Amino acid sequence: MVQPEEPPAPAFGVFLRIWTGQLVSILGSRLTAFALGVWVYQRTGSVTQFALISLYTALPSLVLSPLAGVLADRMDRRRVMILSDTLAAASTACLALLMFAGKLEIWHIHVSVMVGAIASTFQVPAYTAATTQLVPRGQLGRASGMVQLSQSLGRLAAPPVAGLLLVAVGLQGVMLVDFATFLIALVTLLSAKIPPLGRMPSTSTTHGALWRDAFEGWHYVAARPGLMGMLVYFALINLCAAFTEVLAQPIVLSLASPAALGITLTIAGSGMLSGSLLMSVWGGPRRGRMYVVLGSGAMLGVSLVFAGARPSLVFIQLAAFSFMFWAAVANASSQALWQAKVEPSVQGRVFAIRLLLATSPTPLAYAVAGPLVDRFFEPRMAPGGDWSTSLGAWIGVGTGRGSAALLVIAGALVLGATLLAFLHPRIRRLEQDLPDAGPIQ
Numbered sequence: 001m002v003q004p005e006e007p008p009a010p011a012f013g014v015f016l017r018i019w020t021g022q023l024v025s026i027l028g029s030r031l032t033a034f035a036l037g038v039w040v041y042q043r044t045g046s047v048t049q050f051a052l053i054s055l056y057t058a059l060p061s062l063v064l065s066p067l068a069g070v071l072a073d074r075m076d077r078r079r080v081m082i083l084s085d086t087l088a089a090a091s092t093a094c095l096a097l098l099m100f101a102g103k104l105e106i107w108h109i110h111v112s113v114m115v116g117a118i119a120s121t122f123q124v125p126a127y128t129a130a131t132t133q134l135v136p137r138g139q140l141g142r143a144s145g146m147v148q149l150s151q152s153l154g155r156l157a158a159p160p161v162a163g164l165l166l167v168a169v170g171l172q173g174v175m176l177v178d179f180a181t182f183l184i185a186l187v188t189l190l191s192a193k194i195p196p197l198g199r200m201p202s203t204s205t206t207h208g209a210l211w212r213d214a215f216e217g218w219h220y221v222a223a224r225p226g227l228m229g230m231l232v233y234f235a236l237i238n239l240c241a242a243f244t245e246v247l248a249q250p251i252v253l254s255l256a257s258p259a260a261l262g263i264t265l266t267i268a269g270s271g272m273l274s275g276s277l278l279m280s281v282w283g284g285p286r287r288g289r290m291y292v293v294l295g296s297g298a299m300l301g302v303s304l305v306f307a308g309a310r311p312s313l314v315f316i317q318l319a320a321f322s323f324m325f326w327a328a329v330a331n332a333s334s335q336a337l338w339q340a341k342v343e344p345s346v347q348g349r350v351f352a353i354r355l356l357l358a359t360s361p362t363p364l365a366y367a368v369a370g371p372l373v374d375r376f377f378e379p380r381m382a383p384g385g386d387w388s389t390s391l392g393a394w395i396g397v398g399t400g401r402g403s404a405a406l407l408v409i410a411g412a413l414v415l416g417a418t419l420l421a422f423l424h425p426r427i428r429r430l431e432q433d434l435p436d437a438g439p440i441q
Helices: 012-044 047-074 077-100 106-134 137-191 207-214 216-222 225-253 258-282 289-309 313-341 344-359 361-381 401-423
Strands: none
Touching: 012 047, 012 077, 012 106, 012 137, 047 077, 047 106, 047 207, 047 216, 047 344, 047 361, 077 106, 077 137, 106 137, 106 313, 106 344, 137 258, 137 313, 207 216, 207 344, 216 225, 216 344, 225 258, 225 289, 225 313, 225 344, 225 361, 225 401, 258 313, 289 313, 289 401, 313 344, 361 401
16 A cells, blocks of 8 residues: 655645736636637627537536546646646637638637637646645635635626727737736746645556546545535526526616626626635635535525616616625635545545536526526516516516516525525534545645
C-alpha cells in the first residue's frame, strides 16, 4: 500500500495568485462570448442561431463531466488547468485567424464554443479541488466567495467593455484581448505550486477503469444522504433559475424599453457582485452554513414571487438584485460545505458529478419555457382568459403576465423545496452528522 506523504500547509497566497489569473481570463472569455453573440445575431437575425450558442455551451458538461472529474483526481490539477486554458485559447486564436482572413462562418463559432465548453468542463473540477488543497478549512467560505466574485465581475463588466471594444477594434480585436488574458492566467499557473495529493495511483488506465472511476463520484455522494439531498435541492433551484433566465427579458420588454432591460440586467449583476463581495470578506459562519444555504434559498423563492407579483419595472429590478445577491451567498456557502465534507482525493470526481446533476435540468427549462408560456400561460393570463379573474386579479393580466405567472409558480416551488429540505433531518443536520473530510493527502 502506498503511504501518502505529509501534506504541506495550505497556501492561501498561492490560491490568490491563481485566482487573480483566472479572474483576468474569465473576463476575457466573457468579452469574447458577448461579442460572438452580437456578431451572430447581427449577421443572421436568428434567435435560433443565437440560442444554439447556449446549447453548445451546455452539452459538453452533460457528457464529459464524469471523465473530467477522474482526470482532476488522477493528474496534477495545475496541469489539467493549464491544458484546459490552452485548449480554450487555441480555439479563440483559430477564430481570430479566420476573422482576419475574412472566412469566419457561423458553424466555426459553434465549433469553437463547444471546444471552449469542453475546456471549461475539465478546468472547473480541477480548479475547485485545487482550491481545497491550497486554502485553510476556515477560509473555504471566503475562497468560494472570491471564485463567485470573479464570475460576477466577468458577468457585470463584460457587456459594456465588449461593446466599447467592438466599436473600437472589432471582433478580432476582442478575441486578441481574450488571448492576452489567457497568457496572464498561464503565467500565474506556471508560477504557482499546488501540493501533490500523495494518493495511491490508479492501477489501470483502461477505458473501463476510467469510467468506473468516473462513477465513483456518484457512489460517494449516494452513500451520504445529506449531500444527495442538498444536490437534489440545488437541481430544483437551478431548474427554476433557468426559467428565470428565459422569462426575465420578455417580462421586462412587455413593460419597458430595451434600454430599461439593459439597466435591469446591470442591477441584477450588481446584486451578484454584492453577494460575492460579502462572502469574499465574511466567508460565512464557521458553523451553521447549512442554515445560510437554506435561508438564502428561501430568499431566492421570495425574490421570484416578488418579480412576478406586479407589472412594475421597479418590482422586477428589486427582485433581480435580491435574487442574484442571495444566489451568490447560497452558492458560496454550498461550495464551502462540499469542500469541507468531501475527501480531497476524490473531489475532482465528486464535484464533476455534482456539477452534472445540479445543472442537468437547465436544458429542460430552456426547451420548455417558451412553449409553456406561449401556448399555456399567456392565453390564460390574457384579458378574459381562464385565470384572468383568479391569479390575474393578483398579478395583473395582459402581455407578459403569462411569463410572470410561471415565475411566481417557480418561486413557490423553491419555497416549498426549501421547507422540505429544512424539515429533512439529513439535510438540515448535514454539518453535524457528516464529519469533515480528513487532512489533505
